[in-house]
Amino acid sequence: MKFLWHEGAVAGAGVALAIGAMEWFSFTSHYPLAVIPFATSIALVIGSPDAEPAQPRALIGGHLVSTLVGLAVVQLTGPSAWAAAMAVGLAILAMYLTATFHPPAGIDPLLVVSNGLPWSFLLKPVLAGALLLTFFAWFWHRGVRRRPWPQRWL
Template sequence: MTRDWLRRAAKTIRRNNHRNALAGTVAGLGAGIAIGVMEFFSAVAHYPLVIIPFATSIVLVIGSPEAEPAQPRALVGGHIVATLVGLAVLKLTGPHAWAAAMAVGLAVLAMYVTGTFHPPAGINPLLVVSHALPWTFLLAPVLVGALLLASFTFVWHRYAAGRDWPRHWL
């Protein structure tokens, strides 16, 4: 069983060219650095890392920078829109499990309607409602974090990966 898995893995690696391996290495390094910086700011701000919703966003913007949800409008706007929906639902209903589920659904709808669809932001309303987070969560870590992530992604792709990002800003 182990040999079959190893043989298949080796065959897959041989099929991929060195450029793909290098791109994966650069993307992995960028994601690791971004998570490390996020962890540092999490400790400084006294927010547990689990409450900061950017780990999957980092994977998306570093690993698939050409995807529409990885563009700045979706990255920043999606986090803001989804968080606003969560805060509104929390204010109207309180911190109930059904309200958290409803907030996620409404956030998906709001992101579609506003053209800011960013799948990783779907966790924001869940966090807001289930943890009864304050309105300040919208500013820090969400707005500040999304802007920092967009800035990091711009610098990373331009100078470390040697490619243009974003395809468009808005």
């Protein structure tokens, strides 16, 4: 039981630090925190670092692919509930086809379509945030936990 408590405490501390950094990123990028899609990604990458969806290819690629799908759908259809639903379904398909399946990224197209977000959302906060989260996870697992991460980069 002690081992599980320790692992949970370390993961919780890492997630808390990452969420704090995400709060700062939200403030500086002028996007409300509710529109920055990384809270569940942080929990996955810090809490289950060996899982395939927690590897950098899935983390970065999944967010990029899903956001691109959302941006394309909102460009073609405009914002609507049906368009958002279609964008999420297409994003899941696209992540499978590109081997970048990262379940938390499924929220990206919903946010994009529902809020009619611009193309600039792809670079800031999505790409910048995914890269920062990858760096944080690498530092956290290697530097703090003294464990290897990632299992593979691509």
